[in-house]
Amino acid sequence: MRERAFDLGLWLLLCVPVLLKSDPDDGGSWTGVAVGVALLGGCVAASRRWPLAPVAVVVAVSLSSALELFTASYSLALLAFGYLAGRRQEQTRAALWLFGAVAAAGLLLTAVTHASLGQWFTLLLTLALAVVAPWLIGRYVRQYDRLVRSGWELADRMEREQAAVADRERLRERSRIAGDMHDSLGHDLALIAIRAGALEVDPALGPAQQHAAGELRRAAADATARLRDIIGVLREDDAGAPTTPSGETVEELVSRARASGLSVSLAPAPVPTLPGMSGLALHRVVQEGLTNAAKHAPGAAVSVAVTGDGPNVRVRVASGPGSTAPPGLASGGTGLVGLDERVRLAGGSLTRRGAGDGGFVLEAVLPRNPPAPLPAAPTSARELDRARREVRKGLARAIWIPLALLGALGLLMGGVAVWTQAQSYLEPEDYAGLRIGQSLKEIAESAEDWPARPLDGPPQRTPAEPPGVDECRYYRSTMLAAIPVYRLCFVDGHLADKAKVP
Secondary structure, eight states, rough: HHHHHHHHHHHHHHHHHHTTTGGGGGGOOOHHHHHHHHHHHHHHHTTTTTTTTHHHOOOHHHHHHTTSSSSTTTHHHHHHHHHHHHHOOOOSHHHHHHHHHHHHHHHHHHHHHOOOOHHHHHHHHHHHHIIIIIHHHHHHHHHHHHHHHHHHHHHHHHHHHHHHHHHHHHHHHHHHHHHHHHHHHHHHHHHHHHHHHHHHHOTOOHHHHHHHHHHHHHHHHHHHHHHHHHHHHHHHOOOOOOOOTTOOOOOHHHHHHHHHTTTEEEEESOOOOHHHHHHHHHHHHHHHHHHHHHHSSTTTOOEEEEEEETTTTEEEEEEOOSSOOOOOOOSSSSHHHHHHHHHHHHEEEEEEEEEETTOOOEEEESSSOOOOOOOOOOOOOHHHHHHHHHHHHHHHHHHHHHHHHHHHHHHHHHHHHHHHHTTTOOHHHHHOOOOOBBBHHHHHHHHHHSSSSOOOSSOOOOOOOOTSSSSSEEEESSSOOOOOOOEEEEEEEEEEEEEEOO
16 A cells, blocks of 8 residues: 555656646647656556566656657656666666667667757756666665665574573573582582481481481482482583582682782772572672683783672672783683672672773672562663664765766756856857948957857757858857857858858
């Protein structure tokens, strides 16, 4: 429906110049109007399937009316169909062949009708401004749309890939959390099995109690084995054995980093104790901050601060620029994406930013109590909206800048055309002062502003020249109209006849 409405509006718009030329006193006729309206309707209907066909038809109709290709009735149609051809045509070779054929046909018509080369040059100029330039703009818009569409497809694919990578890192971090829980839970189950084993051999208990204690010991051992199997399935194939001591505190982590050569300070001491996942997340934040300092700011001084903030605990790891990397500090393995997931699962928030001196700051806020509901994962809605606005601005620039350049070129060519006409313009006062029998030299000396050169030849459908004259020269009688013209005929270099001919 939208395409039909567009085609109908385009057809009505292109018919306006044809209807304006319906006055017989203006060289038009209702028959010509009817033919033109029907012709434009067929061209609009065929423009979607055969984009170049309307261009060829309108060019042919224009050439039949004026060799210069410029007609008041069909100039707007040339612009419109030229743009639509560039916008809708996939290949460019057929359009180039058509433009070359129009130029060759114009040259042939110039030779057949004995017209001047100036008219052919005018045809080329009209072809360039009214057909080729809109076609180029259409091609540019088509390519730009394709580029934008490809860019969005690439951006969507990259966003999906980044989301997949982030999901994979989150799964890795959850597997790591499961491993941490295995360490603590396995330790507890082992203690239960040991205590149950002691009860199983305690002589103070009866056989029934010893048997129950044995079943408890075996159940704890089986639970430990099943837990180990489950964690083994979750663990990655290339994941090695953990190198961090189980149950390591933040003070022990900082001491181990300091022993490896990292200049690190901890304040205040002792560090507040957090239960469950918050405590594990606190350990991981400090570990990742120290690892990043060793990797990206070697030799820099690192400060670790863990402070209470009401129901939350704030941990901050800051590092400045450095030059020497200390050896022996193990990496956290999953990076900031996994760390962000661990802090998020603990109900906290993580921020990281660069420092003004070239270092970095890693901050996390962790709850003392059980985790709050997980915040929603961040989206890129604002970035997507901003990118769309930039695309719309770029598309507007892509349309209006070429149109402005085309308008400037048209004004320049119009100025050149007016200047060229002025070179052949004969003032009415100078024409009235001409006398039969004057020589060319006398005429040029008597006129105040004699034209630099005459026209290349008589306009079309001018009356026949007087018999017996050697030559006739034609000059413009007005600046903006091709007719009427002044005709000066000479015999033996003297003026023999002068007339104003239509």
